Amino acid sequence: MVLPHDLLSIGELAERARVSVKAVRFYSDQGLLPEAGRSGGGHRRYAPQALERLRLIRSLRALDVPLPEVARVVAEETAEDGAGEGFDEGLEAVVARQLDSLGAEIAALRWREAALRLLHEAAPVERAELLRLVGALGTPPSTETLVRYWRGLLPVRLPARLVAAIVEAAVPSLPEQPSPAHVLAFARLHELTAAVNNACLADHRPSPPRPDMLYDGLREAYDLATPALLAGRDPAAGEALDCFVAAHARAHDRHDTPDYRRELGRDLAVGDHPAMRRYWALAGELTPAPTLGAANTWLSSALAAQLATN
Numbered sequence: 001m002v003l004p005h006d007l008l009s010i011g012e013l014a015e016r017a018r019v020s021v022k023a024v025r026f027y028s029d030q031g032l033l034p035e036a037g038r039s040g041g042g043h044r045r046y047a048p049q050a051l052e053r054l055r056l057i058r059s060l061r062a063l064d065v066p067l068p069e070v071a072r073v074v075a076e077e078t079a080e081d082g083a084g085e086g087f088d089e090g091l092e093a094v095v096a097r098q099l100d101s102l103g104a105e106i107a108a109l110r111w112r113e114a115a116l117r118l119l120h121e122a123a124p125v126e127r128a129e130l131l132r133l134v135g136a137l138g139t140p141p142s143t144e145t146l147v148r149y150w151r152g153l154l155p156v157r158l159p160a161r162l163v164a165a166i167v168e169a170a171v172p173s174l175p176e177q178p179s180p181a182h183v184l185a186f187a188r189l190h191e192l193t194a195a196v197n198n199a200c201l202a203d204h205r206p207s208p209p210r211p212d213m214l215y216d217g218l219r220e221a222y223d224l225a226t227p228a229l230l231a232g233r234d235p236a237a238g239e240a241l242d243c244f245v246a247a248h249a250r251a252h253d254r255h256d257t258p259d260y261r262r263e264l265g266r267d268l269a270v271g272d273h274p275a276m277r278r279y280w281a282l283a284g285e286l287t288p289a290p291t292l293g294a295a296n297t298w299l300s301s302a303l304a305a306q307l308a309t310n
Contacts, residue, residue, distance in 0.1 A: 007036050007045040017054040027057055030067060032074050053077070069094045111140040111178050118180035133187035141186060146171045149193035152201040155211040162215050172286040185285035192278060204273065208251035217247020222295035229290040235302035244299040258310070265307045268300045
């Protein structure tokens with residue numbers, strides 16, 4: 001078989017593409033860079049078009065695109081001759097996936113840096129305990145333990161839509177730029193929720209006759225109270241408090257009366273659990289927005305203040 005005179009040797013191709021001969025041989029063996037033939041001595045020969053193919057492969061690998069993804073782009077480039085819509089869409093999808101992967105790596109590195117700074121800046125006597133707390137987390141950590149905690153704490157008969165909404169609001173998102181203080185707050189939050197067993201959750205699970213009425217109403221009351229919290233206003237009577245009391249009343253088939261408000265005030269005063277106070281304090285360190293716990297405390301305090309003046 002007589003080969004065309006314009007074929008490139010493996011060395012010539014490698015030199016023009018500015019890669020090593022070893023790399024060209026590897027991409028050929030992976031099926032990414034087909035040979036045009038072999039010389040009489042068995043040496044690889046490549047068509048001139050292989051140069052652009054190799055440059056494409058080199059560019060993708062320089063961006064750390066995995067070989068399977070490179071193969072997809074190359075296949076589209078071959079099918080569309082490098083200029084078709086399918087090639088562009090395939091390349092866009094690969095780039096998007098690579099961005100997602102890189103974002104996850106950066107998030108993990110930021111969290112690891114903050115965790116190391118926490119240990120580095122701690123007093124020597126504190127490091128062993130901090131290492132135990134931080135070491136129980138992943139990098140970056142998962143909020144799954146907190147999600148399980150809330151799913152176990154919420155009433156069993158609560159509609160799925162409300163469970164999802166409450167869990168989303170109650171579980172704080174991890175900061176994009178975590179500080180050592182953020183790492184410590186989340187580590188303690190993880191420890192707090194991981195230590196609670198199902199029996200304990202069941203014992204403290206609210207069980208109003210109509211839980212959907214309670215949590216739907218509380219969500220509305222918390223939304224109404226949020227502007228006052230953001231403005232730093234003291235707890236006071238108003239639409240938010242009325243909505244808060246009405247939610248509790250409807251959930252127990254009661255009416256919002258002065259007697260019921262006094263009864264609710266007593267129940268809220270004795271029902272405040274130290275572990276829940278701790279949860280919301282730690283969650284508040286992770287998010288700049290008012291937590292559900294902060295809104296509930298503001299409204300409970302507003303009720304207490306109203307009752308104190310009557």
